[in-house]
Amino acid sequence: MFIVNYIKNIFKGVKSLLVGMRRTGYYFTHHKEIITQQYPDNKETLNLPERFKGEVVLIHDENNEHACTGCTACELACPNATIKIVTKFDITAEGKKKKALDKFVYHLELCTMCNLCIIACPTDAIKMDQTFEHSVFDRKELTKILNKPGSKIRDGVE
Amino acid sequence: MFEEIGTTTEGDLIINVGPQHPATHGVLHLVITLNGETIKKLEPHLGYIHRSIEKMCESLTYRQFIYVTSRMDYLSAHINNQACALVVEKGLQIEVPDRAKVIRVLMAELTRIASHELWWGAMAMDIGAFTPFFHAFRERETINDIMEETCGARLTMNYMVPGGVMQELHPNFQKKVKEFIKLFRLKVHEYEELLTGNIIFQNRMKDIGVLSKEDAISYGCTGPVGRGSGVSCDIRKLYPYDAYDKVQFDEVIETAGDSLARYMVRIKELHQSISIIEQLIDNIPEGDYQAKTKAVLKLPKGEFYQRVETARGEFGVYIVSEGGTTPHRIKFRSPGFSNLSALNHMAKGSKLGDLVAMMGTLDLVIPDIDR
Amino acid sequence: MWSFSNIADSIQNWLNQTFSATWSLVMQMLIAGIAVISLFAILGLVLVLMERKVSAWMQIRLGPNRVGPKGILQTLADTLKLLVKEGLTPAGADKILFNLAPVLALVIGMLLMAPIAFAKDFQLWNLNIGVLYISAVSSVMVISILMAGWASNNKYSLMGAMRSGAQIVSYELSAGLSILTIVVLCGSLNIPDIIYSQADGWWIFKGHIPAIISFVIFIIAVTAETNRAPFDLAEAESELTAGFHTEYSGMKFALFFLAEYVNVFIVCAIGATLFLGGWMPFHIGQWESFNRVMDYIPSSIWFFGKTFFLIFLIMWFRWTFPRLRIDQLLNLEWKYLLPISMINLLLVTVIAILGWHF
Numbered sequence: 001m002f003i004v005n006y007i008k009n010i011f012k013g014v015k016s017l018l019v020g021m022r023r024t025g026y027y028f029t030h031h032k033e034i035i036t037q038q039y040p041d042n043k044e045t046l047n048l049p050e051r052f053k054g055e056v057v058l059i060h061d062e063n064n065e066h067a068c069t070g071c072t073a074c075e076l077a078c079p080n081a082t083i084k085i086v087t088k089f090d091i092t093a094e095g096k097k098k099k100a101l102d103k104f105v106y107h108l109e110l111c112t113m114c115n116l117c118i119i120a121c122p123t124d125a126i127k128m129d130q131t132f133e134h135s136v137f138d139r140k141e142l143t144k145i146l147n148k149p150g151s152k153i154r155d156g157v158e
Numbered sequence: 159m160f161e162e163i164g165t166t167t168e169g170d171l172i173i174n175v176g177p178q179h180p181a182t183h184g185v186l187h188l189v190i191t192l193n194g195e196t197i198k199k200l201e202p203h204l205g206y207i208h209r210s211i212e213k214m215c216e217s218l219t220y221r222q223f224i225y226v227t228s229r230m231d232y233l234s235a236h237i238n239n240q241a242c243a244l245v246v247e248k249g250l251q252i253e254v255p256d257r258a259k260v261i262r263v264l265m266a267e268l269t270r271i272a273s274h275e276l277w278w279g280a281m282a283m284d285i286g287a288f289t290p291f292f293h294a295f296r297e298r299e300t301i302n303d304i305m306e307e308t309c310g311a312r313l314t315m316n317y318m319v320p321g322g323v324m325q326e327l328h329p330n331f332q333k334k335v336k337e338f339i340k341l342f343r344l345k346v347h348e349y350e351e352l353l354t355g356n357i358i359f360q361n362r363m364k365d366i367g368v369l370s371k372e373d374a375i376s377y378g379c380t381g382p383v384g385r386g387s388g389v390s391c392d393i394r395k396l397y398p399y400d401a402y403d404k405v406q407f408d409e410v411i412e413t414a415g416d417s418l419a420r421y422m423v424r425i426k427e428l429h430q431s432i433s434i435i436e437q438l439i440d441n442i443p444e445g446d447y448q449a450k451t452k453a454v455l456k457l458p459k460g461e462f463y464q465r466v467e468t469a470r471g472e473f474g475v476y477i478v479s480e481g482g483t484t485p486h487r488i489k490f491r492s493p494g495f496s497n498l499s500a501l502n503h504m505a506k507g508s509k510l511g512d513l514v515a516m517m518g519t520l521d522l523v524i525p526d527i528d529r
Numbered sequence: 530m531w532s533f534s535n536i537a538d539s540i541q542n543w544l545n546q547t548f549s550a551t552w553s554l555v556m557q558m559l560i561a562g563i564a565v566i567s568l569f570a571i572l573g574l575v576l577v578l579m580e581r582k583v584s585a586w587m588q589i590r591l592g593p594n595r596v597g598p599k600g601i602l603q604t605l606a607d608t609l610k611l612l613v614k615e616g617l618t619p620a621g622a623d624k625i626l627f628n629l630a631p632v633l634a635l636v637i638g639m640l641l642m643a644p645i646a647f648a649k650d651f652q653l654w655n656l657n658i659g660v661l662y663i664s665a666v667s668s669v670m671v672i673s674i675l676m677a678g679w680a681s682n683n684k685y686s687l688m689g690a691m692r693s694g695a696q697i698v699s700y701e702l703s704a705g706l707s708i709l710t711i712v713v714l715c716g717s718l719n720i721p722d723i724i725y726s727q728a729d730g731w732w733i734f735k736g737h738i739p740a741i742i743s744f745v746i747f748i749i750a751v752t753a754e755t756n757r758a759p760f761d762l763a764e765a766e767s768e769l770t771a772g773f774h775t776e777y778s779g780m781k782f783a784l785f786f787l788a789e790y791v792n793v794f795i796v797c798a799i800g801a802t803l804f805l806g807g808w809m810p811f812h813i814g815q816w817e818s819f820n821r822v823m824d825y826i827p828s829s830i831w832f833f834g835k836t837f838f839l840i841f842l843i844m845w846f847r848w849t850f851p852r853l854r855i856d857q858l859l860n861l862e863w864k865y866l867l868p869i870s871m872i873n874l875l876l877v878t879v880i881a882i883l884g885w886h887f
Contacts, residue, residue: 010865017849019355020351020352020355023348023849024845027587031586033589034586034590035590036589048306049307049310051309051325051328052306053311079218113310113311113316128310195856284767285767285852286759286765286766286850286851287849288584288848292589296589358759358851358857359851361853511762511765
């Protein structure tokens, strides 16, 4: 009886090993199953979903106008002090002083892409961009000013 | 000098496994006293990636602190976030829409599958089989893509907000999840072939690192580690939250308490999670994905606790509120910490090679242990 | 016809005619040494690339594909990298032993090359106890590993070395016993004799089931002897970081790496010689026309084809199975392989005495 069990065990063990080898052998011969994506080569065809959170950008339209009123809702919503809004006072046509955006400072190096600022924005002025290659040689380059030079707030956005 | 630190008078060998070691999957430091190959004593040293998350959360508002918990147990980031959202909802008595509840459960189960897939591969790598790692990542990648499409990120999604979820589901979500279920059903038998049935694997796992039911309870082991020892500790079953009371699933319990039992619990849980997803994916109720909440959340004065079942076990959030916009004190009960504490008990008397297998079945995520 | 033995003969004739007998011998030795070293280099490059490609395809990856067409120059680039890296010697290490160990590992590999027949009548050293020589020299391999582990002054290295010592010494036994079955069958320790005895069919076919059993045992034992997964306990990446070569870097590490692959090649070449007929083409008994067609394929291609098939088999093991534990490893040897190979040897002896083999 002992001998029978002994031999049975050996056969069972060998069979279980062969089953595993059949599986790896299958993949060895079926190169269709390879799932590697060769990243820098497929850059053109790489489709990132539109919700992918890469970095915060201020949306500018073709007239170089944005929708940021400088309300600092995003700055308050940010958990890491990533956003710093610097405001200035514009003189409107009626001669009134009006608060407006001077500098939208964005510290990419501090950002955790939590999306809270996008949700907090009452005028949908900012959005998440799909860029993801953020490495730079100097850390200073990661501190960005999001509003383009000469841009101003779109008419009618309060 | 080397001798003084290294060997004690009894001829014991003290070795440091970690902070940098291939088997610890992070910066865990284990000081092991060895007698030949046999472990006499094991001492986990923590603190290498302590980021004082609990203290950090005290300065963040109730909306902001949720994202930080993704950085604890990064493999079940969703479920951690869910716990935080739930505790805030409990405090403010927000009624979450049914749709949001179902979405949360779907996401949580997808996260659980992704986490178990990664565990399966990593554990196989620990005991020396490299190929399963890549095979597990193939399925996990599909889940990550689904997450990316809906939540905008692959690992630290921050998709749960107090009152529901952050965004509407992506239109492709249902289709993609169904495709994933199909792929999973097609590939899951490979797990049996490559590892579960393998004689070497069986011998490496059976009767290794036995944790009795009593010990599991006294060490506070939860999740697959506790259930592998026969402790019924599935929070989804015992204290259902979100939509878990509406779905049918079994609490997987194995009684052997060894490494193989813990392994089998996780493998069977994969199938349970798939069944939960299958039940819900066609029955997502219509409605809002988020309840209307105030702009500034202020928890009333008091103490609030919510526990959820992450892929690793019971995760609890305990908040003491003084009525302000930020928590006065916050404490996380992380499953990995308690599970790790049982390692010394399990490892005593076994071989060094077994320790690696045991650590694999504990499924340790170091940032979760060391917050 | 073009063949390795013709080339060797013509070189020898030319040397004998041009120089005196002593100088001719010296030059022949030099040529042989250079040939072995260059074979080592080529083997290292080819086998490492092969391992990486095999592992990649089994793991649904592409493998190296950047350096050169289809990545074939990848290992060359790696070698270049290792050459320019600093070969660090730890402060507490035993410097002489530490630096000697990788060289010793390689020298043993070179010694083992001597009696292997690479092609028809093409051999460095035709000695009448070739098989015995191989099993004797290959067991010296453990010394270099123990040396490296001890001299590194690192606990992981020491444990790796100790494991490796226990492992190699025990698996020597069943490897030796399975080699013996073939020696019993053909009645000679001389490698050309063994190969010529397989002219009407390889031993794995002629020797019935016992030969197949001893082939399987041989493959398992040599996998363990060369410290390859699932028996890579001396390295055991997830347990001992890198085992006996934890402290090695740069070219010294590369020598260990090379020695591992060369050893794999050698044991597979021995396996091919003993069980699969070495350079002997695939012959079936009295089928003259079939045998003649097979003879058209050069003998060196037969030899390398068989050897690389066995190497692929060992790589297949490595990328499929989990690692054994040290006590299970010894259990496997002492409780399974050794008794089976002993009974097997007895069976083979009976078969050989009664002349039941083909």
